[in-house]
Amino acid sequence: MKWPINGLEIWLQWNGGLICGLMRVLQHGLVIWPLTTCFQSGIYGLIFLEKLHGGLSLDALEQSHPVEVEVHHAHGVEQVFDDISYRKGSAVIRMLQGYLGDDIFQKSLSSYIKKYSWKNAKTEDLWRVISEESGVNINSLMNCWTKQKGYPVIYVKSKDHILEFEQSQFLSSGLHDDGEWTVPMTFALGSYDKRNNFLLESKFGTVDISEFFPTSDETLWIKVNVEQSGFYRVMYEDRLAAQLRKAVENNCLLATDKFGILDDMFALCVACKQPLSSLLLLMNAYKNEMDNKCY
Numbered sequence: 001m002k003w004p005i006n007g008l009e010i011w012l013q014w015n016g017g018l019i020c021g022l023m024r025v026l027q028h029g030l031v032i033w034p035l036t037t038c039f040q041s042g043i044y045g046l047i048f049l050e051k052l053h054g055g056l057s058l059d060a061l062e063q064s065h066p067v068e069v070e071v072h073h074a075h076g077v078e079q080v081f082d083d084i085s086y087r088k089g090s091a092v093i094r095m096l097q098g099y100l101g102d103d104i105f106q107k108s109l110s111s112y113i114k115k116y117s118w119k120n121a122k123t124e125d126l127w128r129v130i131s132e133e134s135g136v137n138i139n140s141l142m143n144c145w146t147k148q149k150g151y152p153v154i155y156v157k158s159k160d161h162i163l164e165f166e167q168s169q170f171l172s173s174g175l176h177d178d179g180e181w182t183v184p185m186t187f188a189l190g191s192y193d194k195r196n197n198f199l200l201e202s203k204f205g206t207v208d209i210s211e212f213f214p215t216s217d218e219t220l221w222i223k224v225n226v227e228q229s230g231f232y233r234v235m236y237e238d239r240l241a242a243q244l245r246k247a248v249e250n251n252c253l254l255a256t257d258k259f260g261i262l263d264d265m266f267a268l269c270v271a272c273k274q275p276l277s278s279l280l281l282l283m284n285a286y287k288n289e290m291d292n293k294c295y
Helices: 005-018 026-031 033-037 042-059 074-080 083-100 102-116 123-134 138-146 238-249 255-270 276-284
Strands: 019-021 119-121 152-159 162-169 183-189 195-200 204-208 222-224 233-236
Touching: 042 083, 042 255, 083 102, 083 123, 083 138, 083 183, 102 119, 102 123, 123 138, 152 183, 152 222, 152 238, 162 183, 195 204, 222 233, 222 238, 233 238, 233 255, 238 255, 238 276, 255 276
Parallel strands: 019 119, 152 233
Antiparallel strands: 152 162, 162 204, 183 195, 183 222
């Protein structure tokens, strides 16, 4: 879906003026959602990546706060209307859109706007409308993203055609925390035609990918968090990381995914979860890269 600039301005006025988010900050993530999901080419692609990177960087701090915050006094408004609220708010909405699909999500937003025009609405009202349209319990899925600060890093390993996933809270300081999320996972295997989605609903999870691979070929690349649709970081075991480096060198990946791989590696190095040598090795795979969105 492509939005002309005038269309974006109308969306900002409609969502920001027609519906008042009563003491909630998620509304403002919804306001800038079109920038993170509808404009992913040219200069708008750079804006999308910049907002995603900024949200991930800020929410990895120990001093972060949840997207959804109660505001009890007028002077508290400025403290919560910050880049975490806007950038993470829009990113988690985009993640939900990627999980549900464009058609269902846009139909849900249309119903939400019609139902709550000129009224006050809370986060639960948005989730309720989307649940009715999609048949998915959105409230239980999204509460961990809006009521809890931070986000996970997903560790990915592969063994005997089984992908193994493990999540833990990511902090740029490298410290440990106990956050846990229901994560809408996406991954592609050797081609963007071979995508899979699933929910990681606990600390550990596995997916059988044998149907995607010939029995004699385990060298195809695996990219988790396709098109950076999810608000999390990914750390691959060495073999999977090597396959992704080859995919970058051979220009097999979208620019958003090449950016995400590099951005995740840099963040993991800052948090002392990967050695600097791994980052330098990965950067070498970008030596012939011409798309500026990858940097």
